[in-house]
Amino acid sequence: MANLEYKDLLDAGVHFGHLTRKWDPQMAPYIFMEKNGIHIIDLNKTLVCLEEASKALKQVVRSGRKVMFVATKKQAKDLVADEARRLKMPYATERWLGGMLTNFATIRKSLKKMQGIDKLMKEESFTGLAKRERLMVTREKEKLERVLGGIADLTRLPAALFIVDIKREHIAVKEAQKLNIPVFAIVDTNSNPNEVDFPIPGNDDAYKSVKLILSYISEVIEEGLNERKREKDDAKSKEDEDEKRRVDEVEAVEESKD
Structure with missing residues (x-):
């Protein structure tokens, strides 16, 4: 898995937040500065949050459980649907049906x-x-x-949700909270990061920003799936070896009797 660097986030515009008048004060710890009436997200914090989220997500998929992707906004829905299908994970990109969870x-x-x-x-x-x-x-x-x-x-039920824009997908967030399903999400400056378990501060409106973060998260999940497959294959090989050894031992005993 390729590591994301500060420059990658910068080039994709992950640091651009909303207008200062639209901010949620709970996002203050993740805001670096204000520029031309727009909040600028601290990308160092984004990198830290991505690292924390990736470790937790990998554990979810390594245990054989599903991560559900949620994004109904125009600039994210096709990206999310494509990645979810590729990973064989569930997704909701048209609209969130009340009670889906x-x-x-x-x-x-x-x-x-x-x-x-x-x-x-x-x-x-x-x-x-x-x-x-x-x-x-x-x-x-x-x-x-x-x-x-x-x-x-x-x-x-899925073991976790990955959401783009928690303000738009607030019903999904509330349902996950009720069921204690952990939520991983891209959280912009107009949202409350305390509503989710693993907030990833970043621009949830720009196509490039969403694509970069989603691609990284998808790589993490894919890596976790591959590790799970390797572990299962290793366990199967060991099982086969043990079985072969038992058969050999039985045959050796039978031959000694003869």
């Missing part, structure tokens, strides 16, 4: 409904339906996939 049982019913429609559309009987009925089923599937497609494979 706190009422997960109901959400799972909707997921089963979506899977049922998908199965129906593959059956021969589907082509025998009237054109209007087929259209209604297709539209229903598209609607469900748009909102729930990113969590189609989620069978239990």
Whole structure:
């Protein structure tokens, strides 16, 4: 995993906060200065926070659990969806359905409904339906996939959330708080960093800034997944070796009897 440097953050504009009149006073520890009516984020603090977040995130994925990505703002949603799909992690990028975490049982019913429609559309009987009925089923599937497609494979609650813009995704933050699910997030100067477990102070509006931080976080997760795979492979190899040794010992005993 390539280390992020101060210059990388600077070039991506991670240091640009909001207008000073829009700030949240709780962000004061992460603000370096004010320039032309805009708060400038302390990138040294950003680097420290990224390091803390990466260590914790790696532990989550190494334990075999899922990190859910959340970003519904235009400049971040496609980036987040692409990375989440690549990592085979759940994501919400269209809109956050109220109760997506706190009422997960109901959400799972909707997921089963979506899977049922998908199965129906593959059956021969589907082509025998009237054109209007087929259209209604297709539209229903598209609607469900748009909102729930990113969590189609989620069978239990995620172990953590990674959020871009906690002010916009405040419902997701509140639901995670209720369920004690840790939240990792890019937090701009207009937000309260105390609302999340691992705030990453940075510009959550600029495409370049979001892309840089997201790419780094994705690399961390990928590294954690690879470490987990290596550990499982090593454990399997050891198991196979132990089994082979046991078989050899049994055969040796049998031969000695003969």
